[in-house]
Amino acid sequence: EAGVVQSPRYKIIEKKQPVAFWCNPISGHNTLYWYLQNLGQGPELLIRYENEEAVDDSQLPKDRFSAERLKGVDSTLKIQPAELGDSAVYLCASSLGAGGSGANVLTFGAGSRLTVL
Amino acid sequence: SQKIEQNSEALNIQEGKTATLTCNYTNYSPAYLQWYRQDPGRGPVFLLLIRENEKEKRKERLKVTFDTTLKQSLFHITASQPADSATYLCALDPFGGYALNFGKGTSLLVTP
Numbered sequence: 001e002a003g004v005v006q007s008p009r010y011k012i013i014e015k016k017q018p019v020a021f022w023c024n025p026i027s028g029h030n031t032l033y034w035y036l037q038n039l040g041q042g043p044e045l046l047i048r049y050e051n052e053e054a055v056d057d058s059q060l061p062k063d064r065f066s067a068e069r070l071k072g073v074d075s076t077l078k079i080q081p082a083e084l085g086d087s088a089v090y091l092c093a094s095s096l097g098a099g100g101s102g103a104n105v106l107t108f109g110a111g112s113r114l115t116v117l
Numbered sequence: 118s119q120k121i122e123q124n125s126e127a128l129n130i131q132e133g134k135t136a137t138l139t140c141n142y143t144n145y146s147p148a149y150l151q152w153y154r155q156d157p158g159r160g161p162v163f164l165l166l167i168r169e170n171e172k173e174k175r176k177e178r179l180k181v182t183f184d185t186t187l188k189q190s191l192f193h194i195t196a197s198q199p200a201d202s203a204t205y206l207c208a209l210d211p212f213g214g215y216a217l218n219f220g221k222g223t224s225l226l227v228t229p
Contacts, residue, residue: 004160033216042121042206042219043161056216091160103149103168104210106217108160 004109018080025094035091119144121220138192140207151208
């Protein structure tokens with residue numbers, strides 16, 4: 001079974017340019033997450049989807065970041081325009097579901113490393 | 118505010134010894150706590166989950182303890198090997214079944 005697939009793995013852009021990252025979660029996983037990871041830090045949640053609905057986007061900088069999960073499967077995270085401080089790894093993760101008393105184990109993709117020059 | 122604290126300094130140990138990593142948290146009442154491993158250039162990989170009513174959990178050479186009074190979890194790797202070298206992340210679900218919050222991670226280096 002394929003894991004969480006992300007692309008591109010690496011992206012180098014000039015500041016003020018747009019960039020987009022794509023994620024295909026594990027089949028059957030209804031919950032999808034985008035996390036940001038800076039060097040030497042743990043992942044920080046940007047947005048969480050339950051199927052196609054963004055149920056937690058409180059940490060997403062909405063002035064320049066946007067995300068979508070139109071059919072409740074794959075997802076795209078966009079930054080426009082990119083700033084120097086956006087250089088980081090963008091991780092996508094998925095899980096079977098959230099809520100209730102069940103534990104929520106995340107499966108991560110390899111990440112997309114962004115460098116803004 | 119909620120905080121998850123892990124050893125900020127890297128842990129260097131000799132092969133064969135037991136590695137012990139610490140995770141302390143504040144302002145959480147977690148139903149469970151998770152540990153993940155992350156290798157350079159890769160995403161975190163789930164290792165173990167321990168629930169609030171469990172004191173200890175084992176998986177092969179891994180052992181996790183969870184003390185909700187001390188608000189602390191300890192992660193042990195016994196008979197450590199160079200292949201265990203990685204960053205280990207502690208993660209908490211603040212509400213039960215929602216997104217995980219992660220600590221900064223502790224880097225472990227096991228030398229032959």
